Amino acid sequence: MVASADIGDLNGDGYEDLVLGNPTDSTNGTWTGAVHIYEGGTSTHSLEMTYEQADFSVFGDSTSDRLGFIDVGDLDANGLADLVVSSAAGGGEAYLFYGPIKTNQSVTDATAHIDGIGNTHCFLYSNLADIDQDGSSDLMATCPESASGGLHILFGVAM
Ligand SMILES: [Ca+2]
Ligand SMILES: [Ca+2]
Ligand SMILES: [Ca+2]
Numbered sequence: 001m002v003a004s005a006d007i008g009d010l011n012g013d014g015y016e017d018l019v020l021g022n023p024t025d026s027t028n029g030t031w032t033g034a035v036h037i038y039e040g041g042t043s044t045h046s047l048e049m050t051y052e053q054a055d056f057s058v059f060g061d062s063t064s065d066r067l068g069f070i071d072v073g074d075l076d077a078n079g080l081a082d083l084v085v086s087s088a089a090g091g092g093e094a095y096l097f098y099g100p101i102k103t104n105q106s107v108t109d110a111t112a113h114i115d116g117i118g119n120t121h122c123f124l125y126s127n128l129a130d131i132d133q134d135g136s137s138d139l140m141a142t143c144p145e146s147a148s149g150g151l152h153i154l155f156g157v158a159m
Pocket of ligand 1: 039
């Protein structure tokens with residue numbers, strides 16, 4: 001199941017890569033979830049791609065976490081694409097992976113980890129955009145069931 005898809009140069013080779021979030025992946029247990037990255041370049045992929053054909057993946061490690069809601073942007077404004085992966089664990093969590101990413105990853109490899117706000121769907125509908133126009137992507141997290149009810153914005157920091 002593809003829950004979300006985005007494009008960005010995650011491995012830093014100058015070609016855009018295809019990123020697919022698959023929260024029903026069960027590689028490490030039932031619905032641990034995964035993100036699959038297909039490298040762009042001069043060679044072509046078949047139009048009928050399977051998850052097994054991904055060049056590398058990010059795997060969840062806890063049953064029912066459903067890792068796999070993704071966004072690609074440049075959080076630290078260094079010109080390299082970064083990956084935000086959300087899961088349904090606990091109050092909904094987000095994992096930040098700073099590019100370049102070139103090999104299989106686990107959630108324990110994430111550069112940063114953000115906990116949700118006490119409800120079950122925080123970050124699942126997150127989005128990246130440069131709201132303050134300083135060159136860094138900013139993370140918008142909608143937490144529809146939180147007491148404060150809504151949109152939280154985490155500003156990226158240019159380095
Ligand atoms: Ca690339
Ligand atoms: Ca970056
Ligand atoms: Ca920004």
